[in-house]
Amino acid sequence: MRIKGEEMITLKDSEFRELTTYMKANYGINLIAKRLLIEGRLANMVTEMGFTNFSDYLKFVFKNASGNEINILINRLTTNHTYFMREAEHFKYFGDKVLPYLASSSKNNDLRIWSAGCSSGEEPYTLSMIIADYFENEKSIWNTKILATDISEKVLEQAKNGIYTEEAVNIIPKYWTLKYFNKIKDGKYQICEEIRNEIIYRDFNLMTGIFPFKKKFHVIFCRNVMIYFEPKTKMELINKFYDMTETGGYLFIGHSESINKNETKYKYIMPAVYRKE
Numbered sequence: 001m002r003i004k005g006e007e008m009i010t011l012k013d014s015e016f017r018e019l020t021t022y023m024k025a026n027y028g029i030n031l032i033a034k035r036l037l038i039e040g041r042l043a044n045m046v047t048e049m050g051f052t053n054f055s056d057y058l059k060f061v062f063k064n065a066s067g068n069e070i071n072i073l074i075n076r077l078t079t080n081h082t083y084f085m086r087e088a089e090h091f092k093y094f095g096d097k098v099l100p101y102l103a104s105s106s107k108n109n110d111l112r113i114w115s116a117g118c119s120s121g122e123e124p125y126t127l128s129m130i131i132a133d134y135f136e137n138e139k140s141i142w143n144t145k146i147l148a149t150d151i152s153e154k155v156l157e158q159a160k161n162g163i164y165t166e167e168a169v170n171i172i173p174k175y176w177t178l179k180y181f182n183k184i185k186d187g188k189y190q191i192c193e194e195i196r197n198e199i200i201y202r203d204f205n206l207m208t209g210i211f212p213f214k215k216k217f218h219v220i221f222c223r224n225v226m227i228y229f230e231p232k233t234k235m236e237l238i239n240k241f242y243d244m245t246e247t248g249g250y251l252f253i254g255h256s257e258s259i260n261k262n263e264t265k266y267k268y269i270m271p272a273v274y275r276k277e
């Protein structure tokens, strides 16, 4: 808590440059237009930690060998807003077109889906419920585990717990709540174990030079993650996604993000949906 009368510390130009350069170089996130957001999200915490300026705080963070302080910084500066069924047309297209195509063309009943920048889990859980509905009784003969990754450990923890407020769950069809959620204490809902076990959560930075995955994916969702990325960073990432997509597979991005058709080998299918042919 700030002591009464004490000034809120402000970011000096050099500190702002140091922090934004670090975030861009390491996580692709461009916070140049977000000076007030940075100050607003960090100032109290930095003061509470006993620092009187951002320079000393940043030195402390960058020296911290365990990486814990970097994690806290990332948790504060990333925008994790998400919700079930977000950009619902994507899920409709996924259930109506993509799944039937993948199911009929699969040789070994193995679907590989990646939710990149999954935040607190609403996106991969929505996909998993659609998959469970689609395969019904045949689900057990399919391997449909979803890889879900993020750089924020805080949201990954929330995602793994799979606990959501009634308000968050109200968005989804009622029969999903009954079928795939358990009501727990404080009016909250927890996604059932069967669906939770379908998601493999991993801490993964999309700026990683070489992706470590052994197999390509049939579908990649990377929605509302690249909004703050520089065009060059974004294109490099999309090219890496392309290399990691199976032929005939799909890439879904956010509706407010776009790919210049001349710069990608993906074929445009519909707004924010692309395919590798």
Ligand SMILES: C[S@@+](CC[C@H](N)C(=O)[O-])C[C@H]1O[C@@H](n2cnc3c(N)ncnc32)[C@H](O)[C@@H]1O
Pocket (backbone or CB within 6 Å): 026, 027, 028, 029, 078, 079, 080, 081, 082, 083, 086, 116, 117, 118, 119, 120, 123, 149, 150, 151, 152, 155, 204, 205, 206, 207, 222, 223, 224, 225, 254
């Ligand atoms: C706004 S949420 C989007 C969640 C979900 N995909 C959706 O569309 O609702 C963006 C997520 O991307 C993650 N993110 C940002 N930069 C990242 C990076 N370099 N590597 C991995 N995840 C990143 C953030 O931590 C955040 O949880």
